[in-house]
Amino acid sequence: MNESQHDVLIIGAGGAGLRAAMAVVEANPDLSIGLVSKVYPMRSHTVAAEGGMAAVIKDNDAREHHIYDTISGSDWLADQDAVEMFVDEAPRELIQLEHWGCPWSREDSGHVAVRPFGGMQIERTWYAADKTGFHVLHALFQTSLQFSQITRYDEYFATSLITADGRCQGCVALELRTGELHVLRANAVIICTGGFGRIFPFTTNGSIKTGDGLALAYRAGVALKDMEFVQYHPTGLPGTGILITEASRGEGGILLNNEGRRYLQDYDLGEPLDVHDPRHPQNRAMELGPRDRLSQAFMHEQAAGRTFDGEYGDYVQLDVRHLGEERIDSRIPFVRELASNYAGIDPVVEPIPVRPVVHYTMGGIDTDVHGATTLPGLYAAGECACVSINGANRLGSNSLTELVVFGARAGRHAATAVAGQPLSDGPEIDRQVAAERDRIAELRARPAGGERIAVIRDDLNTAMEAGAGIFRDEASLSACCATLRELEERVARISLDDTSPVYNTELISALEIDGMVDISRALAHAALDRTESRGSHQRTDYAARDDANYLKHSMAYRTDGDPRIDYKDVVITRWPPADRVYGSSAGKDGK
């Protein structure tokens, strides 16, 4: 079997993975880095992020404000020490991106421009028109090309971690082009594989977002934290689920029900101002409320029959017409392009149909503020990780910032931790590699006529949406858990049409769905056990937040049976839990 060795191995080459790789180089240019990705780096889903990236840079802003917005946005489930570090390091990381060529939108003075975003009391979102993620990813990738220390393994799928002597020491990876297995050894492994929105049927996430890295860590004994918190973005295109960025509301777009009413005023999000009022849009109010609250408001409008009826389900309208063609083309050109291409709507003259869509997964691999997991040598950063700065609801424009702040942290820590550690050798490693080879050989050798991947995926999607959607209760979650148990058995009976070793994407899909069912079980059980409502986790049978019992992170551990759910206290430094107040009455920093 092919074997390679590096000091640090990074799995996933999106924003977090690329940033981590360059942080390793910065920390110690003598280290060798292996960068493994199931797609070419510039295909990573960071590319699809649109609206922007939060960091305190302007004189009218302060760290306390960003910290408070993030913590209150998280419904107090974020760890406050982590949020403080995040906010403190964000400006420097964004300037670093600027120095690496990111084409930020600018003020006339030449300084970077900022725009308002949901749940933020002051405009602090840096942006590159409405293709921020695209520009950030390409800037990172192109910049990384100059570092010879980075060896890329493009289109390699990591199938399992290698652990020996109590440490993570590499992974087994399948090369798509040849179908060969590779053993990639390293003293530290950083997982940066992104989120897992694809377990749901209607999502902004690309097909690659299957949570592979979560499954790797979970199976290596690491806990998945806060899995029950799934973010529905309030404005996706019906049918395709294509994201219409929150920046469209940051620029002044409004949401209307079928009576033409700005319905958010009925959900404790403040009073609407006229769209031509110079104070519109108001920060932390109305259309710039947090995503969880906006998506939940849609559900109530739908139940009351005040949504529009469409071919792909009910929807409301996002109206940006009052911005005018020039502003639309300069600030949110991608919105116009997407709405025109995929909804046949020109936002300059018509409102855009939108509905809530699964967008982001707050939960993930449990890490500390250095990105380190409880398994020595194993790190995680980005959407696959849960530090947690996002708690029960992430604020828009914090996720791209999280990629670079915690990607860099994980890279730096891994670089210093690996020094002088010899890799283990011997039968234990051989046993793990052989087991992985056998697992994949067995899957490929199954006789035709078994379960079909797409059918299992459809059933998984249906079960997750029905059981663990925006509103959940004990009955829906119990049924979901039961279905997932059956799906786990069915996954073991998948058979492939594709017998070729070369570029066998069906084999990759089979490995992905195997992990997806596994981590979905962690999600459903964590959601079933959390008998309160907080942020994006809304239990109709337990409608209130319960700080006495659940100011805690859920920790899901894999067992041979159902996942075991444990809890860990939230770190509170200076911001004791309080009500989340949005609307014009919302004071700064909760005061």
Added chain:
Amino acid sequence: MSDTTIQLEVFRYRPDNGGPTFQSYEVPYHDDWVVLDALNYVKNYIDGSLSFRWSCRMGVCGSCGMQVNGEPALTCAAFVRDHMPGPIRVEPLVNFPVERDLVVDINGFMEKLDHVKPYLVRDDEADDLSAEYLQTPTQLDRYKQFSMCINCMLCYAACPVIGRVDEFIGPAALALAQRYNLDSRDQGKNMRQDVIFQNEGIWECTFVGECSEVCPKHVDPAGAIQQAKLEGAVDYYKRLLTPWARRS
């Protein structure tokens, strides 16, 4: 839902199992389906052995470029309805070696991107991260268009020069070089010009502009190449003939 169907004729190739062939699939017709949706229907419910790349299905990841009825296109942006009543012929992008079915080998392309040194080059001794480099909206506008390339490689499939001169750096990579050359923050233009003008193909580019026409993001690589030639060639030869001026 409707009972209408449309026929796909899909290029199939397995390097371990004989030469290329076309395979026909009958898929449901939907008014708002793109060709990628039809391919996914095949993969999901008819024939799981069909291989192709895709991810974002919103025209920004750049993975799903293929030939659709002979024209290079992003299959996530090519609507089935525009090809009714069919059949729709789907083939891998031309001008690239085929790895399997609709998957092409893009390593050559990746090396070309690397060759043009697509990153900011600065003379500063150390990177001072206390403040951003200033850049006015006007300065941003000079290169913005060339920064929009998603590396989908449709321009390589459309380029008449690539078809004849393999080592031609090609439209996307040249546009990328120009993106950095025009960036007010960059000081690496001389370094990039050496790569560009030592490359064969650029002199063969005849500005037919097929690359710009096929570009889904309106990057206008043909314009970038023209600019580079006009601005760059004089400069490059001046430096070549007056080596003492090279470091300036």
